[in-house]
Amino acid sequence: MNERSGAVVVTVRGNLDLDSAPTLAVCLDEALGRPEPRVVVDLSGVDFCDSIGLSTFVTGHNRARAAGGWLRLAGPGEFLEQLLDTVGLARRLGVYPTVEDAVANRPDD
Structure with missing residues (x-):
């Protein structure tokens, strides 16, 4: 985790699945524990994300919103971008081309 322009950036690598999603959940818990995260x-x-990974995003998003903040996704590869769109999460969560775009809220850059 690191911080950019007041936002916490959580970087995920490799496969996001049953084995690795709990690690992401722990990182998100820490980041979402702040006021207005x-x-x-x-x-x-x-490279890959299953339903457990997707659920981790939704849980984080809901928690951020409840605390008056937000959770955004940045830089997904083609597979993940299509998956997020197919299951309807792209619009709900906010998917951005880069971390910088997500921090600045520039979806079309």
Whole structure:
């Protein structure tokens, strides 16, 4: 985890599945424990994501919103971008081309 422009950036690499999603959940718990949390999950290094990984995003998003903040996804590869779109999470969560775009809220850059 690191911080950029007041947002916590959580970087995920490799496969996001039953084995690795709990690690992401722990990182998100820490980041979302702040008042009005602003969290960007950098997915540029994710090769695969299953339903457990997707559920982790939804849980984090809901928690961030309840605390007056947000959780955004940045830089998904083609596979993950299509998956997020297919299951309807792209619009709900906010998917951005880069971390910088997510922090600045620039979806079309």
